[in-house]
């Protein structure tokens with residue numbers, strides 16, 4: 006072979022490489038910009054100035070020269086009794102007798118029911134920071150009674166409060182708990198079934214037509230629109246298995262919700278939804294376990310199960326957990342199938358177990374975004390932040406677990 | 415991993431595999447017309463060889479002539495390859511290990527294997543040695559077993575202070591001796607070694623060879639090697655393999671290593687050993 010067969014110049018090869026690397030850089034910049042815009046949009050709506058009007062000026066509620074904040078419980082109850090209707094009072098007493106409520110609770114009730122602050126207008130964070138003077142002028146002109154205040158829509162009250170019909174007091178606690186319950190059931194059901202199916206397909210199933218059809222179906226199921234899983238869940242879990250999913254079989258059913266539209270149905274439906282994802286990922290992880298390891302194990306007289314349990318699974322676990330992270334991310338953001346399965350529009354009571362009525366964060370967000378008032382848009386943005394934080398912390402937990410196994414391995 | 419091995423009760427297995435020495439004199443393993451296919455491809459054909467008890471037998475021959483294939487037939491590792499099919503008989507202690515009543519798991523407990531590339535488990539050194547014993551239902555003291563085995567494998571002094579550390583942190587040569595220790599920990603009767611030193615430097619190789627000589631007092635060893643000096647140095651018996659025009663491997667001759675290397679009966683053996691092959 007002579008030199009003449011090769012082009013000695015490398016410059017144009019370097020130039021091609023340079024063009025490609027610029028393209029890749031461009032791709033990552035576009036991705037980062039898109040992500041940044043998304044975050045900006047959410048944060049922009051989650052904080053900002055609000056104009057608040059009170060129905061009754063708290064200053065007028067002062068007793069004997071003492072401002073409202075310093076009054077004791079008895080005085081607060083007195084104010085409450087004086088200002089709200091007898092019917093509402095009876096309802097509150099029914100929910101929890103006043104003797105059992107502490108001062109903070111009564112104080113909150115006075116604020117909510119008597120002072121009744123109303124957010125009359127909201128501004129985005131950008132507006133609030135750049136246009137303060139104009140906003141102040143506008144408030145003065147249009148809402149002379151209102152005070153202007155900087156409001157973080159995402160705050161501890163927002164996270165701790167249940168759903169409420171007035172946006173000033175609405176929170177996401179029921180939705181967070183609903184999401185957590187659902188995701189726990191989803192993973193508890195989908196993880197063992199998914200890993201089990203993957204083990205069967207990789208380690209036991211022989212290469213027959215039936216097994217190949219099963220494999221192809223699993224691959225295709227991963228791409229089925231989620232709403233179809235909702236219909237499936239509705240047919241199987243909500244209707245077909247109603248005695249089970251409503252808890253009637255176990256005698257645990259809540260009589261007010263004794264139909265199948267429960268946390269359990271939602272969790273099972275989402276489990277079906279993420280199952281293909283989990284199986285495919287677990288299969289890949291199992292495939293990636295080196296053959297030399299299996300040979301070493303079999304060579305020592307291990308049975309198939311001993312090999313799987315002691316070597317294949319521990320070494321595949323990081324990969325399986327990666328699949329689980331994907332499954333959690335997918336399940337926690339799902340809305341459509343849960344609407345079909347019957348997530349409730351308005352739940353003010355915390356879900357107390359698998360047989361409760363439920364709502365989840367994405368459903369809550371969806372409902373808030375459909376309301377016409379400005380305040381709900383801000384609430385939705387704050388709830389999206391909560392959802393993101395919840396998602397990231399669940400994933401962080403899974404990643405920590407995975408890293409622990411990596412290090413051991 | 416698509417092979418479904420037949421499952422038998424323990425008692426049945428014990429009926430099948432009789433103790434080696436009593437049943438077969440000085441012969442550890444014998445094959446009768448052993449022919450192995452991968453799918454339609456015949457990898458080796460009509461192998462008739464026998465392996466002496468507590469001696470080292472070397473398999474030599476050009477690449478692709480089926481040495482590893484034959485070796486894997488001795489502990490039914492070929493079962494793990496879905497396309498592999500075995501015909502003929504492999505007699506271990508007078509019993510055909512391919513008889514339908516024999517459990518491959520039992521065979522592999524009694525015929526251990528060391529692979530070309532060191533493949534310790536990604537676990538601690540201790541666990542690497544103890545694991546095989548534990549899963550095979552060892553009833554004695556594991557700590558003692560680990561120490562005894564590592565001493566036997568001439569590795570104890572190097573690792574006694576770091577038994578709980580990962581085996582992957584050992585050097586290649588140490589890893590390979592650990593794999594040998596792991597194999598002898600379950601007290602097999604035969605140890606199969608497929609080019610055990612080919613990934614090692616000359617000094618580590620010598621240590622493995624020394625170790626093989628020590629082990630040969632208690633075990634039957636079959637070793638595949640491409641290194642003629644190694645075969646000459648370490649083995650008592652040698653079997654020479656070739657490929658025919660259909661790429662099927664066959665055994666040309668076997669005998670005392672001294673005979674094979676100094677006075678081979680077959681011209682092809684002489685050519686191969688003196689480097690005139692091909």
Ligand SMILES: Nc1ncnc2c1ncn2[C@@H]1O[C@H](COP(=O)(O)OP(=O)(O)OP(=O)(O)O)[C@@H](O)[C@H]1O
Nearest residue numbers: 452457476477478479480481482483484495497661
């Ligand atoms: N898993 C397998 N599937 C299909 N064919 C195989 C498989 N393993 C080996 N073979 C074929 O069988 C023949 C013998 O292979 P084998 O590995 O036994 O040779 P070898 O003598 O050990 O070679 P080397 O000295 O290079 O290790 C070769 O032609 C090889 O291509």
Ligand SMILES: [Mg+2]
Nearest residue numbers: 481482483608
């Ligand atoms: Mg080989």
